[in-house]
Amino acid sequence: MDDGLVLNLASLDSASSPKVITVSKGGRWTDRLKAKRGVKRKVHNENAKTPKTTAVVEEHQPKRPRVEKSSGQSSTKEHQHTHPRPPTQIISSLFSYNPKIEAPVDPGPSKAPSAPSNAPLTDASSFSGLGLNPLIHAHLASKMDIQKPTSIQRAALPVILSTSPDKLARDIFIQSQTGSGKTLSFLLPIIQDLLPLSSLSYIDRSIGTLAIIIAPTRELAKQISDVLESLLKLRLRAMDEAADDANTSRLTRWLVSGLLIGGGTRTHEKARLRKGLPILVATPGRLLDHLQNTSTFNVSKCRWLVLDEADRLMELGFEETITGILKCLDGHRKLALQAVKEGIGREVGGWDWERRRRTILCSATIREDVQKLANSSLTQPIMIKAIEAELPFDSTSSTKTPHAVENFSPPTQLSQKYVITPLKLRLVVLVALLRTIITQCRGRPGSKAVVFVSCTDAVDFLWKMLGRSLMDDNDEESAEKKEDSDNDDSNNDDDSEEGNSMRNSKPDPISLKCSLLPDTSIFRLHGSLPTRTRLATLRGFSGSFKNILPFSVLLCTSVASRGLDLPLVQSVIQYDLPTEGGATEYVHRVGRTARAGKGGEAWSFVSPSEVSWVQWVEGKMRGDSSENEKKNISLTPVSPETVLKSGFGGKGSEYEERATQVQLSFERWVLQRKENAGLARKAFMSHMRAYATHPSDEKHIFHIRHLHLGHLAKAFALRETPKAATSASGNVSQKSGKKKMDGGVSKKREKDRVANIKDAKWEFNHNGDAERRMRDIVRAQGRQSKKAGVMLSSGTSEFQIAGGYALEKMVGSI
Numbered sequence: 081m082d083d084g085l086v087l088n089l090a091s092l093d094s095a096s097s098p099k100v101i102t103v104s105k106g107g108r109w110t111d112r113l114k115a116k117r118g119v120k121r122k123v124h125n126e127n128a129k130t131p132k133t134t135a136v137v138e139e140h141q142p143k144r145p146r147v148e149k150s151s152g153q154s155s156t157k158e159h160q161h162t163h164p165r166p167p168t169q170i171i172s173s174l175f176s177y178n179p180k181i182e183a184p185v186d187p188g189p190s191k192a193p194s195a196p197s198n199a200p201l202t203d204a205s206s207f208s209g210l211g212l213n214p215l216i217h218a219h220l221a222s223k224m225d226i227q228k229p230t231s232i233q234r235a236a237l238p239v240i241l242s243t244s245p246d247k248l249a250r251d252i253f254i255q256s257q258t259g260s261g262k263t264l265s266f267l268l269p270i271i272q273d274l275l276p277l278s279s280l281s282y283i284d285r286s287i288g289t290l291a292i293i294i295a296p297t298r299e300l301a302k303q304i305s306d307v308l309e310s311l312l313k314l315r316l317r318a319m320d321e322a323a324d325d326a327n328t329s330r331l332t333r334w335l336v337s338g339l340l341i342g343g344g345t346r347t348h349e350k351a352r353l354r355k356g357l358p359i360l361v362a363t364p365g366r367l368l369d370h371l372q373n374t375s376t377f378n379v380s381k382c383r384w385l386v387l388d389e390a391d392r393l394m395e396l397g398f399e400e401t402i403t404g405i406l407k408c409l410d411g412h413r414k415l416a417l418q419a420v421k422e423g424i425g426r427e428v429g430g431w432d433w434e435r436r437r438r439t440i441l442c443s444a445t446i447r448e449d450v451q452k453l454a455n456s457s458l459t460q461p462i463m464i465k466a467i468e469a470e471l472p473f474d475s476t477s478s479t480k481t482p483h484a485v486e487n488f489s490p491p492t493q494l495s496q497k498y499v500i501t502p503l504k505l506r507l508v509v510l511v512a513l514l515r516t517i518i519t520q521c522r523g524r525p526g527s528k529a530v531v532f533v534s535c536t537d538a539v540d541f542l543w544k545m546l547g548r549s550l551m552d553d554n555d556e557e558s559a560e561k562k563e564d565s566d567n568d569d570s571n572n573d574d575d576s577e578e579g580n581s582m583r584n585s586k587p588d589p590i591s592l593k594c595s596l597l598p599d600t601s602i603f604r605l606h607g608s609l610p611t612r613t614r615l616a617t618l619r620g621f622s623g624s625f626k627n628i629l630p631f632s633v634l635l636c637t638s639v640a641s642r643g644l645d646l647p648l649v650q651s652v653i654q655y656d657l658p659t660e661g662g663a664t665e666y667v668h669r670v671g672r673t674a675r676a677g678k679g680g681e682a683w684s685f686v687s688p689s690e691v692s693w694v695q696w697v698e699g700k701m702r703g704d705s706s707e708n709e710k711k712n713i714s715l716t717p718v719s720p721e722t723v724l725k726s727g728f729g730g731k732g733s734e735y736e737e738r739a740t741q742v743q744l745s746f747e748r749w750v751l752q753r754k755e756n757a758g759l760a761r762k763a764f765m766s767h768m769r770a771y772a773t774h775p776s777d778e779k780h781i782f783h784i785r786h787l788h789l790g791h792l793a794k795a796f797a798l799r800e801t802p803k804a805a806t807s808a809s810g811n812v813s814q815k816s817g818k819k820k821m822d823g824g825v826s827k828k829r830e831k832d833r834v835a836n837i838k839d840a841k842w843e844f845n846h847n848g849d850a851e852r853r854m855r856d857i858v859r860a861q862g863r864q865s866k867k868a869g870v871m872l873s874s875g876t877s878e879f880q881i882a883g884g885y886a887l888e889k890m891v892g893s894i
């Protein structure tokens with residue numbers, strides 16, 4: 081692959097050996113471009129004369145003054161022009177001193193992809209045969225292009241739709257692979273159950289909330305709400321009305337759906353609840369908040385409660401919130417029943433108060449903590465799996481029944497690969513891999529890749545660096561202006577609570593372009609972004625607004641790992657392996673591709689010290705599957721050289737030279753502005769802290785002691801040693817933070833610090849996992865105190881808290 085990648089080769093020092101390439105800095109960009117072209121020609125000529133040229137810069141020049149420490153480093157253009165930088169810089173080699181990696185065993189000829197395990201069925205099964213109302217079925221087929229059920233739908237629909245008293249008395253537990261259609265498995269029966277109420281003379285939305293669906297993240301809640309709305313928009317006619325009668329009433333007119341996810345104004349949500357929302361999709365915290373504080377929120381007739389991604393809800397520490405929700409629902413019902421009995425309430429007569437509320441628990445993976453939730457929230461649950469039709473579920477057993485064992489595997493058609501990548505090469509291998517995927521997807525507009533990164537700071541850093549590097553200051557500024565006008569879906573019209581606090585700061589655009597990734601828009605998603613930005617990002621990435629983009633990349637944290645159904649995701653790249661959730665999280669992340677029978681590939685970046693992870697994750701996924709199934713659950717090795725060659729092209733080892741130049745451009749970007757260097761250091765530090773939170777049973781694979789921190793710094797385009805990086809972001813300890821404040825820290829710094837604490841508190845209030853992660857981080861601090869000044873025992877975390885001082889204050893206030 082060679083699509084005219086611009087190599088930033090600088091002037092070659094004629095006196096030195098051919099191994100040396102110097103990098104010209106400063107001056108006008110046009111001059112630099114000319115110089116680059118000259119060097120390109122020169123290198124070409126040199127190559128012709130000498131057998132081998134290494135593109136690595138190893139020039140022994142006096143060390144360049146530290147950029148971040150110089151006050152004049154404000155990188156003003158004036159500074160650049162009046163004090164041109166030295167023409168050369170010392171740059172360590174990307175391709176030497178890397179740990180020796182044993183060549184992965186040749187997997188042999190690539191095997192044909194297995195038949196999809198989550199596709200719609202091709203046999204005689206039909207929705208009508210499963211008892212689905214023909215009207216709903218017809219709408220599914222004509223408006224959503226859904227013709228045949230998937231195997232989980234075939235298993236679930238008859239059980240949930242059944243009106244036999246013994247079935248109605250029992251709750252449901254649905255488990256099946258990612259992308260197998262669980263959402264419709266519970267939405268269709270709920271709609272079908274509520275439809276007959278349309279014939280009640282008094283029915284309208286003021287009946288209150290009859291079904292509640294709880295999802296762990298705002299994005300997932302919004303997605304379920306969108307599916308629900310598209311189902312409810314369907315024109316469901318009464319049987320005796322003609323199909324072409326324009327005046328037909330819509331049976332679902334009263335079935336209004338609502339979304340409670342926080343981030344919006346409470347007043348607005350309260351007003352909607354007062355009017356009535358028969359079907360509600362919500363995140364747990366916001367739902368409980370309204371149940372406790374909104375007196376007009378009528379849930380006394382609630383018939384359905386769905387807990388989607390149940391294991392994630394537990395993992396995020398929502399157990400207590402869910403218990404609170406269950407208590408509130410029971411309490412409201414009791415009060416209403418009493419009022420009806422005493423004839424004092426405003427409740428309508430004729431309601432079937434005998435009918436109990438049914439709870440559905442839904443997940444692609446089952447962990448022990450889910451069984452705990454099942455014990456506390458389900459009555460005589462029926463376990464529904466995609467393969468087995470119906471199994472009794474022993475929710476009372478505390479032993480590991482087959483259903484309580486960790487049990488998960490990705491869709492069989494998914495191709496899983498891994499690259500053992502030396503730390504120094506991580507950035508360039510990522511770029512090369514993305515370039516390869518983009519090339520493969522040419523001709524398929526709208527294709528996408530999702531890249532999982534360890535923490536929010538690392539997402540921000542990668543996003544900005546990919547979007548802004550390879551430009552000088554002028555270019556960066558003009559690009560920013562252009563982005564402002566291009567991204568009219570940014571959050572500047574945010575009227576939410578969090579939006580108010582941001583109004584004065586210039587919002588970032590939703591997506592950026594990268595000159596290394598042709599025709600590609602790069603999005604980012606993490607929990608520290610305002611809700612509006614998060615939702616706009618998903619809209620943009622899904623291509624649901626404006627025109628379809630040729631190719632899109634989403635850089636994200638684990639916030640995007642669950643449930644999201646993003647169209648045309650071709651590849652999932654785990655640039656950082658999951659720090660939480662282990663193999664389960666891996667399965668959910670890779671499950672963003674290969675959905676509903678479609679193909680897809682998953683790539684994992686494995687550091688040389690993490691090689692044993694491959695066998696570990698394969699073993700977890702295989703579980704107790706049959707020998708035949710086991711063969712399908714394996715990861716295929718691909719060497720970093722293969723990825724680099726395919727991504728950067730060129731003859732022989734030319735890819736090394738190109739990769740080096742790409743790395744140089746990133747390092748230059750970091751040096752270009754103080755903010756860039758700050759972003760890189762912050763990302764480095766946060767990544768280290770995230771890495772330290774791997775659970776103890778994974779420490780034999782992921783231990784900070786195993787990482788070469790100097791090499792890791794390269795993965796953040798940093799040239800400093802980690803020690804320098806650590807002390808550069810140094811005001812992280814409480815002590816130093818205090819000292820700085822006493823010594824008269826600048827107003828701006830203090831303002832930033834307060835804003836960061838606010839950010840962190842927002843995250844805590846709005847994202848239920850904060851408390852647990854906070855605990856992990858505090859625990860990790862104890863483990864992190866490393867000798868040789870490598871790690872600071874600070875509290876700076878992926879929540880972008882300024883320092884340990886802020887963390888301790890926060891933890892104290894929890």
Ligand SMILES: Nc1ncnc2c1ncn2[C@@H]1O[C@H](COP(=O)(O)OP(=O)(O)OP(=O)(O)O)[C@@H](O)[C@H]1O
Pocket residue numbers: 200225226227228229230233256257258259260261262263264443444642643644645671675676
């Ligand atoms: N019967 C069907 N035929 C074709 N496509 C379907 C069918 N059922 C669902 N789908 C589509 O499959 C995709 C995945 O569905 P869904 O999001 O419900 O999967 P899921 O099992 O909930 O996945 P996850 O575990 O990742 O949350 C969606 O795009 C959905 O529209």
